[in-house]
Amino acid sequence: MNETMTAAYLPGNSTVEMRTVPVPTPGHGEVLLRMKASTICGSDIRCIYHEHLGKGPEGYQGVIAGHEPCGQIVATGPGCRRFQFGDRVIVYHISGCGVCNDCRRGYMISCTNSQYRRAYGWQRDGGMAEFMIAEEKDLVALPDQLSYADGAQVACGFGTVYEGLQKIGISGDHDVLITGLGPVGLATGALCRRLGAKKIIGIDIVPERMKIALDLGLCDHVLPSGTENVAQVRELTAGFGVERAVDCSANSAARATAIRATRKWGKIVLLGEGGSVEFNPSPDIIHDQKTIYGSWVTSIWLMEELVERLVRWNLHPADIITHRFPLERSADAYALMASGKCGKVAVCQDEELK
Amino acid sequence: MNETMTAAYLPGNSTVEMRTVPVPTPGHGEVLLRMKASTICGSDIRCIYHEHLGKGPEGYQGVIAGHEPCGQIVATGPGCRRFQFGDRVIVYHISGCGVCNDCRRGYMISCTNSQYRRAYGWQRDGGMAEFMIAEEKDLVALPDQLSYADGAQVACGFGTVYEGLQKIGISGDHDVLITGLGPVGLATGALCRRLGAKKIIGIDIVPERMKIALDLGLCDHVLPSGTENVAQVRELTAGFGVERAVDCSANSAARATAIRATRKWGKIVLLGEGGSVEFNPSPDIIHDQKTIYGSWVTSIWLMEELVERLVRWNLHPADIITHRFPLERSADAYALMASGKCGKVAVCQDEELK
């Protein structure tokens, strides 16, 4: 194996810095991955690429970027119990201590140990490199039916959506409203479809996103964001409103729309991060006996279940990737993602760079 | 309107007796229906047609037969508040007192008032006649998109299944096992499909039923009943077993199969009536953290929801009806149903006798 490798860092001035660094060696309970696909998340752009905004668990600590990594094991440290050389794996994007109550539930995202809670690509080296170290406990097996690019979409994006949808329950009984049709909203459409949802209505402000949602068959109807949205959704649902709504926008008005356009006894889940929401409890949730769920990322065990379902459904999350770049062109990848003129953007190696 | 009408009675010796009786007049809160479709339930054959077996709430009291009625309102008594002349309606098949705790939940099936709990076709006149009296509180509106024959399938059959499926939750996350492919089992397949179930596996002993399940696309796989069923189901589900199982057989061995072929954390609902079940809790449900639900018929309000969903899904319950007879040939209808050489059998009038 090589002794050095290329890796991408984000200095925080809207550039990418490529460095040559030693290929790391896996310690106890760790593996070394040959990176295959590593996608860029909106939060990478917002909180790191343009400027280093976050603090604490959201602070970027000058590590190799990329918190949606997927690759193949090329070496294992001592103490590994399940995964081995050659295994194709997804990496749960936040590595927790593994032994606090949250980690024990599988929700490493909310690990309460400030020393060991480290997000890949934020507080520990991530996937924008030729190789990467991951802890075995953070790995999810990637089945042969899924590509590495599929796998890269699972951890941060599809996993987050799947958790939210489990909380509110989605089946053929439901019409669904999705506010916000970015990658998370598109993933919501794809998963709701497979869970059986009947009519899927999307709302966004960007025509390109709305077109993608329709072209990929992820929504049955798309509405431009506006003050008429609640009335429009009711009209599309025999006057009742949808049984389920998913906010992927983080926009205050859109969240209120999601709540108000939901039918009596309906359920709403908020996934989009940031901002605020304001509504009038009596008409908006009390008189109609509605419930609003907060949902954050997912557990690693539900992520495993999701992967099993993706295979059953023949659903390929990589379908929402519109652009792929080789590692050496990481700068172009980030620049494109920052421009917003794209779907999902991936940095790939080997067979994923076809 | 006519002053007399023809009506079918079941003397209990495997014959049908047609009588001419006065057309009844609706009292307070009642309506008079022009009968359009009235289907025959397995329990009509088992407990009434061959012999009057039941007692109490299951006893036949010499009334006009038919507890799966659907028709059109031709007259209303005083005090009706919702339904009116010309409305197309399904009849919830058990008329309860309306004011006990069970009735107030909508479960008139388990009305605790022995005086007023009367099943149509068992303790009060049912649908095998030209006209029929029903209480307004027992009516479910039949939308234009559904036929009367569709409606006749809702109350006893599809409604019972829908309730059970709501208890265990069915979506695209689930592979489903159905033990018993009679009308209730077929309805289970049809509803699971619309709720999003991925792989549907049926088990029965009758080749004709198995063929119908496949031909109508209600099951993806059908297995002849046998001691290998658990292993076969596991093989069809990557070794795991199904996430959900529905027993529609009432057969002791089949129920144990349903329990055992269900995956860790899975849910089983028992719908089939009669008989017993025996299993070993430790391996069968404790170590795999499974849950077994009993479910009986449904509430009238969930039946209304089901009807709304049938329209959304463009699902026509009448598709499982294989034979239709005019009222005067009721004897042939019951004889055919008793022979078992059929799917669902309906006695129809007017437009339903096309």
Next chain:
Amino acid sequence: MNETMTAAYLPGNSTVEMRTVPVPTPGHGEVLLRMKASTICGSDIRCIYHEHLGKGPEGYQGVIAGHEPCGQIVATGPGCRRFQFGDRVIVYHISGCGVCNDCRRGYMISCTNSQYRRAYGWQRDGGMAEFMIAEEKDLVALPDQLSYADGAQVACGFGTVYEGLQKIGISGDHDVLITGLGPVGLATGALCRRLGAKKIIGIDIVPERMKIALDLGLCDHVLPSGTENVAQVRELTAGFGVERAVDCSANSAARATAIRATRKWGKIVLLGEGGSVEFNPSPDIIHDQKTIYGSWVTSIWLMEELVERLVRWNLHPADIITHRFPLERSADAYALMASGKCGKVAVCQDEELK
């Protein structure tokens, strides 16, 4: 029986008008009650007594006041099936059509038939009279162990709370926060206690209410409303926050406190009517996987369950009544309630005026 009776009306100028009117005769499915206890709700003061504010389902139509009535049946109309002369009964405070989907679920509060949805004391004659007509379907049996004054507290107050607590689930596993210690907040404390809640913390601004909550043992800690509330609640709960919170205040800041002072994976239910709420989904509910429930009144069947539990628990809702007046002093009763210098105020007759 008398031919005329005294009854109280609310002209909307902060006075009560006593009139002599005929004693009514029960129609089909109706009963005549001898009124025993009729309590005053905050909404009676806010929306009717001072001024006729409401519209539609909230509009006062010049009827006899009193929407928390409890009495004894002295006559029954034709068609009654369960209740009879001499029965002691609570009246579900909104009379619905009985046959729409909401009524069939037992939630007459949200009856969708604008003609038949009539609240007692708002759109049809209520309990501030010597006698009152009620529909049999609106009656809940009052057990001998409970007084009429207890019964009057059930429909609007304790029933509403019980429904909300069923939605979020309360047991010995939970510490509970109650924001707002008016009659609904006090009922919440009483019911949480009986459901097993461990530590109950109340927040209010009125010292008298806080004192009542402590004196009656309904709260373990009371906090004056303020910006430190979230920190104070955390301090009282080992830093975690409460597992469950119930807003009975309808105050925007208090609602936000209820949401924020709830622990990871916790549940909040909003009961207080009116106003708005604003919060930041990411820190407030997403990152802590919390759920917010809207809950409105209750079903008549759950109200029956509540009454059964009150007997088991030996819990007497009338304990929060601080003042009782005879019918002829209804004006004093409303004036006191409007002053706020009291707990619950009741207008009583016969044995309830001890």
Next chain:
Amino acid sequence: MNETMTAAYLPGNSTVEMRTVPVPTPGHGEVLLRMKASTICGSDIRCIYHEHLGKGPEGYQGVIAGHEPCGQIVATGPGCRRFQFGDRVIVYHISGCGVCNDCRRGYMISCTNSQYRRAYGWQRDGGMAEFMIAEEKDLVALPDQLSYADGAQVACGFGTVYEGLQKIGISGDHDVLITGLGPVGLATGALCRRLGAKKIIGIDIVPERMKIALDLGLCDHVLPSGTENVAQVRELTAGFGVERAVDCSANSAARATAIRATRKWGKIVLLGEGGSVEFNPSPDIIHDQKTIYGSWVTSIWLMEELVERLVRWNLHPADIITHRFPLERSADAYALMASGKCGKVAVCQDEELK
């Protein structure tokens, strides 16, 4: 520290063999515990002490006995992230691989990795020794308010019960039936009480156990096992039956009693291991809409929650321990437990041997 220690082994002929063995050294992610309390489980007697019955995950592999251990950390291996020297800890009694789907849910009890799934005291050295090695991931912090003897009761006994009670939900709304009043049944009574259960009814055949249940206030009523039990339970519950039932007996007849004595819409959980159950679905669960849960042990994260609750409730599981022995008298401890003339039996050291 000593170089050798005393440890108890179970040769399988109803004796205990004391050996002197080296004090082990903790490896990566492991700790060395000074044992303080180690209780004897019924399964230790049934499957190991008298005879080595079990196979696979239930096979005894000649290791140091004791699968309910509690002690204090005296040394830590490399890689420990949470626990340290001096910490008081409970040991989750089955050590799983930590990285399979079941382990990731926290249910190491059902670890699917046959190499790493090893129960303490069965397939890896347990607590009947002066010192013991445990994996950090298997440890639960023992708060100062609880004794080591309390802690020893948590993993196998109280934890198993708490999980089952979470599945069916227990609060002040419920009367509860417990079939089987051994240590698990007694723990059920203690936890139901703290969760708020109103009336607790126990059934057993052993008078001593029934007396303990009453003396400790864990049951309100105890019934000798018999054919009249269902009728007796109904009589104690106003004719309804209990809302919740917990089988801790593993006895077929008692399980059927638990199912049949449960009220309409009620829930039953089966905890007792082994044997079979037979019932008639229609009258026993279908017509009354009941649900039967299987439940196995618990997750390590729920065990942590339980410990937090024990402190809140001031509940001391050690109260059901009737006899304590020093390590060197382990033989007497096992002999007494095998005789059945006792409650729970503990082998203790240091401060727990007061």
